[in-house]
Structure formats: C-alpha cells, structure tokens
Amino acid sequence: MSTAQNLLNTDVMLDVTKIEAKSGTYVLVFYFARKKEIEIGKLGKFLFCPGFYLYIGSAFGSGGLRARIKRHFRKSKKTHWHIDYLRSEIEIFEVGFSIQGKKEECYWVSLFESIHGITCPVPKLGSSDCSCKSHLFYCSQKPNFLSFQSCIRCDLERIVVRESEISRARAGNITSR
Numbered sequence: 001m002s003t004a005q006n007l008l009n010t011d012v013m014l015d016v017t018k019i020e021a022k023s024g025t026y027v028l029v030f031y032f033a034r035k036k037e038i039e040i041g042k043l044g045k046f047l048f049c050p051g052f053y054l055y056i057g058s059a060f061g062s063g064g065l066r067a068r069i070k071r072h073f074r075k076s077k078k079t080h081w082h083i084d085y086l087r088s089e090i091e092i093f094e095v096g097f098s099i100q101g102k103k104e105e106c107y108w109v110s111l112f113e114s115i116h117g118i119t120c121p122v123p124k125l126g127s128s129d130c131s132c133k134s135h136l137f138y139c140s141q142k143p144n145f146l147s148f149q150s151c152i153r154c155d156l157e158r159i160v161v162r163e164s165e166i167s168r169a170r171a172g173n174i175t176s177r
C-alpha cells in the first residue's frame, strides 16, 4: 500500500460509537455539490450555493458527543433543530469535536466569524437561544482543519467521511437506532 493510501485510511475513522459519551463542542462540515433551495423550518427558504457549510454545536445531554454526532449522521429523522432541515438534503464531509466541561459553541462561532473567506448564509440558524448571528457558515473552498484548530486553540479529534463511507453508514448501524 502506498503512503498516500495509508494516510487516507488512517484518516477515516468512521466508527462513531468510538466517540466518548462525554460533553463537548463540535463542528460539522457539510459538502454541497449543486445549487439548491432548501426550507429551514420557520426561518424560510434559502438558496444554498455549492461549497462547504460549517455548523457549530455542543452536546451536553445524555450520551454526550457520541449520541449527538450519531444523530447528525442519521439522515432521515424527525426534524427538531434547524440543522436537521439542512442535514436531510446535504452530506456530512467531516466532523471535528473536542471534549469539554463547559459550552464553547458560541465562543467557537465568534472565532469562526473572523476566518477569512467565511460567510454567514442563513441568519439565526442554530442560534435561537443565543445572541450569535448564526451557527452556520459557508466557505466556497474546503476549509483547512489546521486553521480551525489554531483558531479555537484546542485539539480537535476528527472524523473524515467520504462518499463510500457515507453510503455504508446509510446501510449500517450508524443510521439505524
């Protein structure tokens, strides 16, 4: 196996059940290949351009990050949060998370806002309960994970999902309850 393939395989760590059931903050990176209009609950309809979408959330309920990220991987489910409307139409490309004792999602949002080239496509998505402009960001190019890390100043664990893994997840235990 070539070094490149090795790197690719070690990079893919899809088994969400290995995520610790602890509290923390996460960033979901979605990829959208084609322009599409999507209705985000009561926020209304928005036109989503091709590119990468970043959603920042935190998990402090039972099951912690494991349960929350597992839920995000399930494409069809009862819509509860704004992000669920987007998730039903879009693929997860990458997930980054950090186990933390206190909620840092809004702090992460404030740092992400200042990253060059990042814009806010849907005002108030995921931020009904806080004063953030939105918890969703758009980036036309693939966001650089190392720049996330230096931005939030903590180590991120990471799951990279590719098309083949996405199909496998749909068929396997990640998408079922």
Ligand SMILES: [Zn+2]
Pocket: 105, 106, 109, 127, 130, 131, 132, 135
């Ligand atoms: Zn917020």
